[in-house]
Amino acid sequence: MVRRGLSTEDGELRVRLVDGASSNEGRVEVNYQGSWCTICDDSWDIKDATVVCRMLGYPGVSSALVRFGEGTGNTTLGNVECDGSETHIAHCNNGGYEIHNCPHSEDVGVICSGEVELKVRLVGGPDESEGRVELFYFGSWGTVCSYDWTSYDSEVVCRMLGFIGAIAHSAELSYGNGTGDVILRQPRCSGKESSLVECDPWYNLGNTDCRHTSDFGVSCLKVDDLQVRLVSGRSDKEGRVEILYLGTWGTVCDDNWDIKDANVVCRMLGYERAENFSCCAAFGLGSGPIVLDEVECEVMPIVYPLFDLTEVDQEGSKTGQSQAAIHGLIGFLSVAVIGFILACIIMTVFMMKYRRSANEARSQQQERYPRTGDQNCYNGSQPREEECLQLNVVPAKLPEGSWDQDEVYDTPRHADDEDVYENIQI
Known part of the structure; x- marks a missing residue:
């Protein structure tokens, strides 16, 4: 895997990485007087590796000195001393071209980190919105090749620059010849990418034969x-939505069109939002070209208070409040239903806990005071017919001569004629 660098404007060194497992690593080689040569590792450190990786478009360095085998040809540079801020290794201090005492066993290799980032600009046009496409890569500005370039590729270029899209692209030299290398050819973008780096180029960057x-x-x-x-x-x-494009009014295809797209159109016309939208030429067939297709706006519709719930009986791109109010009412009812369900669940859980506690208390009471037969009024009807609650189970009598009222007698017995108790009338 080889990653080749661009020369600077005054013909200084180009750089590449060779024999690595991927494009971000390898033995560092520079092109000097038409031949690829190596660099000696004397005085080489992280600052020098940073400049090499920057030339190749990488934002950082993972390893500054790695062995990737011996190169061939001459060893061009030795005792390289960069401060890390340079944009090109030729701008760093060094011991002079081909002045060194290093064998190829000391050839420098690096591993760069991060993702390659392309910078783009338009040059030679009347303003910043049009011109010759140039990319900053390998430490210098270069151009792109017109062979097999498509409108989708132009869309991505314009999007990188913050524009809506591409109006036109030109293979003629209407913007003049560029300088440096021709960096990119046939990027094969789908038109959805935010950068040319995300496309699937047929040719490797820097190898275009253009x-x-x-x-x-x-x-x-x-x-x-x-x-x-x-x-x-x-x-x-x-x-019907129509757009003025290149001096001609055209229409918009309804593929993927929704309320968010309609909101953007209404705001462009000075309205607050869209009430409704239509498909299938609800307002008749237009004329001229179909300018846009598969529009996907990211602007969310505004939520408005619940009022003016008028019935919408015709589809179209309309402004108003009904659609927003309906959505608001649906949202309110949804929240109310969810709240009611949660309240029912919470009450059910509390009731289950209460019943469980009551059952446990009842079981403990029965274990402590077991019931046998018809011992008292709490255990069923008594032989006597008085409508009263008779407390006929009393504690054992105190021993004669005992006045200690703190003694506790827990063994119950049946009442006899010598016991005194009261009838409790119901």
Whole structure:
């Protein structure tokens, strides 16, 4: 695996990593006078490795000095001393080209960390929204190749720059020739990526076999350039969505269209939000090109108070409050139902705990005071017919001559004629 670097504007060293298991590691080689050469490890440290990894687009270093086998050719540099802030190894102090005493057993290797990051800019156009596409990679700015470039690739470039999308791209030299290497060819983007790094290029970065006669330019769409209108509705608040694109009014396909997309359109027209949206040409067929398809806006609809619950009986891009109010009512009822269910569950749990405690207490009472036969009024009906509760189980008599009232007699016995007790009337 080889990762090649770009030369600087004054023809200084290019760099690459060779014989590593992946593109972020390997033996460091520099291209000097047309030949790839190695670097001696004398005085080599983490600062030097940082500059090499920066040239290759990596943000950091995992290992500064690793052996990846012996190289061939000359050893070009020795005693390299970078301070870590340089953008190119040629800007670091060194012992001079081909001045060293190192064999190839001392060839330097590094392991870079992090993900490669591409910077992009547009050059040669009337403003920052159009021009020749240039990428900052391997420590320098270079261009992209027009061969097999698609509109999806242009969309990603414009998105990297913060624009809505691409208006057009040009294979002609309308923006002039670039300098440096031609870095990228046939990136094969799907159009959904946020960066060219996420695409699936057919050619490795830096290996394109293209010349500057194939440099490529794009024109990006700015927010101020995009106009929208509603057509064929009963009022200016509803109708078919049309977009002015390259001087021509066109329509929007309903694939994936939802309330979030409709909200954005209504806000562009000065309204607060969308009340409803339609599909299937509800306001008639448009003319001209279909400008947009599979729109997926991320702006969430605004939640409004529960009022003005008017019935919507016709689909369309309309502004108002009914749709938001309906959603709010549904949300309120959902919360109320969930709260009621939770309250029922909590009450059921408390009742189960209460019944369990009561049963345990009853069992303990029965074990402590077991019942046998018809000993008292608590155990069933008594032979006597008086409507009273007779306490006919009394503690044993105190021994004669004992006045100790603190003694406890726990053994019950049946009352006899000498005991005194009272009838308790019910």
